[in-house]
Amino acid sequence: MEQSTEEKILLAAEEVFLREGYDGARMQQIADRAGINKALLHYYFRSKDKLFQTIFEQKFRTFFPKVEGLIRQDIPFLQKIYLFVDAYLKILSENPYVPHFIIHGIHKPEGKAFLKQIPPTLAAGFVGGYYAAQARGEVREVQPVQLLVSVMSMCVFPFLAKPIIREVTAMDEEAFQAFIQARAEEVKRYLERILLP
Amino acid sequence: MEQSTEEKILLAAEEVFLREGYDGARMQQIADRAGINKALLHYYFRSKDKLFQTIFEQKFRTFFPKVEGLIRQDIPFLQKIYLFVDAYLKILSENPYVPHFIIHGIHKPEGKAFLKQIPPTLAAGFVGGYYAAQARGEVREVQPVQLLVSVMSMCVFPFLAKPIIREVTAMDEEAFQAFIQARAEEVKRYLERILLP
DNA sequence: GAATGGTTTAACCAAATGGTTAATTTTTGA
DNA sequence: TCAAAAATTAACCATTTGGTTAAACCATTC
Numbered sequence: 466m467e468q469s470t471e472e473k474i475l476l477a478a479e480e481v482f483l484r485e486g487y488d489g490a491r492m493q494q495i496a497d498r499a500g501i502n503k504a505l506l507h508y509y510f511r512s513k514d515k516l517f518q519t520i521f522e523q524k525f526r527t528f529f530p531k532v533e534g535l536i537r538q539d540i541p542f543l544q545k546i547y548l549f550v551d552a553y554l555k556i557l558s559e560n561p562y563v564p565h566f567i568i569h570g571i572h573k574p575e576g577k578a579f580l581k582q583i584p585p586t587l588a589a590g591f592v593g594g595y596y597a598a599q600a601r602g603e604v605r606e607v608q609p610v611q612l613l614v615s616v617m618s619m620c621v622f623p624f625l626a627k628p629i630i631r632e633v634t635a636m637d638e639e640a641f642q643a644f645i646q647a648r649a650e651e652v653k654r655y656l657e658r659i660l661l662p
Numbered sequence: 663m664e665q666s667t668e669e670k671i672l673l674a675a676e677e678v679f680l681r682e683g684y685d686g687a688r689m690q691q692i693a694d695r696a697g698i699n700k701a702l703l704h705y706y707f708r709s710k711d712k713l714f715q716t717i718f719e720q721k722f723r724t725f726f727p728k729v730e731g732l733i734r735q736d737i738p739f740l741q742k743i744y745l746f747v748d749a750y751l752k753i754l755s756e757n758p759y760v761p762h763f764i765i766h767g768i769h770k771p772e773g774k775a776f777l778k779q780i781p782p783t784l785a786a787g788f789v790g791g792y793y794a795a796q797a798r799g800e801v802r803e804v805q806p807v808q809l810l811v812s813v814m815s816m817c818v819f820p821f822l823a824k825p826i827i828r829e830v831t832a833m834d835e836e837a838f839q840a841f842i843q844a845r846a847e848e849v850k851r852y853l854e855r856i857l858l859p
Numbered sequence: 860g861a862a863t864g865g866t867t868t869a870a871c872c873a874a875a876t877g878g879t880t881a882a883t884t885t886t887t888g889a
Numbered sequence: 890t891c892a893a894a895a896a897t898t899a900a901c902c903a904t905t906t907g908g909t910t911a912a913a914c915c916a917t918t919c
Contacts, residue, residue: 470866488685489770492907502868507908569766571825573686580829588830610831610841611848618819619812625822626814628768632777633785634807644807651808658855667896689877699898704878706896 471509473499475519482520483562486569487576490517514575521570521579527560528567529583536590542598543660546616547653553620554649558642564624588613604660612659619652668706670696672716679717680759683766684773687714711772718767718776724757725764726780733787739795740857743813744850750817751846755839761821785810801857809856816849 468476477499481490492513496503510516530553535545557564570576588610595609623630623645631641665673674696678687689710693700707713727750732742754761767773785807792806820827820842828838 486683486685486766488683491905493905503907504869504909505867508866511908513907565765565769568762568822569683571823572762577825580825583826583830585830607851608844608848611845614820614823614827615816615849615852617823618815621823622815622819623811625765626768626811626818628774628777629780630811633780633782647805648808651805652812654804655812655852655856659852688875690875700877701879701899702897708878710877 470499470501470505473501474506474509474516478516479520479523482517483524483566486566487513487517487573517575521566521576522582524560524563524566525579525582527556527563529587530556531584531586532590533584533586536586536594542594542604543657545594546656546660550616550620550652550656551649554645554652557620557624558645561624561627564621568625602662605662607659616652616656619648619655623648667696667698667702670698671703671706671713675713675717676720679714680721680763683763684710684714684770714772715776718763718773719779721757721760721763722776722779724753724760726784727753728781728783729787730781730783733783733791739791739801740854742791743853743857747813747817747849747853748846751842751849754817754821755842758821758824761818765822799859802859804856813849813853816845816852820845 474495477495478490481495481498485491485494490513492506493503495516496506499506506516510519532549535548535552538545538548567576571580591613592609595604595607595612598604599606627641630636630644631638634640636644671692674692675687678692678695682688682691687710689703690700692713693703696703703713707716729746732745732749735742735745764773768777788810789806792801792804792809795801796803824838827833827841828835831837831841833841
């Protein structure tokens with residue numbers, strides 16, 4: 466079952482970068498965690514920057530899931546949003562540190578370059594889908610971009626603010642999991658009230 | 663009129679820490695920006711940690727505004743939320759980098775200690791206010807903690823995701839300002855639909 | 860079994876970084 | 890006016906950090 470050295474490095478780098486961010490991460494720390502010599506890191510990935518970019522790109526895809534399949538389905542707009550909320554909260558639950566990692570990275574030069582890689586389908590598909598639904602009288606009038614940002618907000622923010630939420634509401638880890646679990650239904654209820662005529 | 667050296671340092675430290683975070687910030691950079699010698703930083707604030715904590719505490723108060731006045735007012739629950747959304751979006755507009763700074767800081771040991779300083783009035787007051795309103799038949803049934811997190815999400819997240827939002831929607835800086843400007847009304851409309859019977 | 864080429868390591872290096880020291884300049888107040 | 894105190898600086902220092910080098914290790918193959 467042995468992992469290749471490259472896999473061990475990527476796994477270790479993922480852990481460290483996600484926890485510490487680019488500046489906080491140490492090459493030595495990654496090497497230790499991978500159980501290898503520090504020089505070997507530079508043998509596989511030439512520099513800290515290169516290694517970071519590899520991880521960042523990988524996590525970027527988690528944060529901006531592909532939604533083409535969703536968009537193309539012939540179901541009501543609200544149903545599409547429901548499916549997105551369910552799927553996205555699930556993905557985030559399985560990758561709870563990704564939001565902080567991406568949001569932090571996006572504010573740094575190392576991450577800024579990746580912004581261009583965001584699949585345009587997400588925003589364009591959402592806005593297009595909204596207007597089509599609106600023409601059918603399926604949904605009330607809102608600003609679609611504001612709505613999209615709101616949906617993303619309600620899904621992503623809890624993971625960013627997790628330490629705050631846990632402190633303020635005195636949740637233990639288990640309670641927080643339950644909170645996230647319950648969130649999908651609650652958010653969908655909000656969206657129904659916001660959107661249905 | 664001239665600023666005191668201490669003021670110059672705090673201003674410079676604020677700029678650098680907000681932009682770079684704890685790990686990314688350099689004492690030399692702060693000294694340069696303040697137009698002083700690096701040793702003088704340590705003369706006024708013993709260590710990077712101490713200086714950071716001073717800034718963090720200050721920004722913390724911006725991120726968790728005092729809401730006692732709001733809570734005590736004898737107005738409908740929804741009106742209180744409206745006032746909060748208006749006031750909070752305004753504060754954040756004037757301090758657009760604070761959310762990222764706080765969220766990032768809160769994930770690091772240097773910032774974790776500050777979690778205890780969050781004014782309990784925010785959460786407790788919100789939940790209490792909700793149940794009182796609910797007993798009066800003023801609002802529909804929701805999970806108050808979920809609602810609080812949602813309100814915070816919709817206000818804060820746009821500032822965290824600003825680079826992403828701008829890229830995806832091709833907004834320039836001015837357009838983004840207008841987007842934030844319009845957001846208060848939009849969010850309040852959502853909350854009305856969510857809460858009013 | 861030696862040549863070969865990829866893999867791994869120990870030792871090293873230069874630059875950067877937070878922090879200190881000792882001396883100098885400026886301010887204060889008696 | 891002048892000495893004590895506060896503010897400021899240049900020069901250092903020890904440690905950390907990303908990165909390199911040269912040698913050793915190891916599997917393959919001819």
